[in-house]
Amino acid sequence: MADQDNLYPWLGPPAQRLLGLLAAERVPQALLLHGLPGSGRRRLADWFAHRLLGLPDAPGAELVHPDYLAVGVEADRAQISVAQVRGLVDFIGLTATTGRK
16 A cells, blocks of 8 residues: 555555556546545546656656646646647657657
8 A cells, every 4th residue: 555655545446446447557548537626636637647657656746747648628628628729639640759659
């Protein structure tokens, strides 16, 4: 459980499922994490992104990596914008800078 020390206790079960996918090399191309505001879904996403990229976890620090793009609802909006989706489409067409290609 030491791998999950920086997570809320209730995120333990989903974190274990994500680690299982990673260990089995069966991580899907995309994941949708949903929950109520304040439930820790952003923290779980950041935690798992660190593992996928082989980086040490840094709670509270912005994850900056050339192979990482976070997409979410912006503070002044009710949904993800078309511009964000276009940016995501452009991003996924790029070749990874690290890891398997």
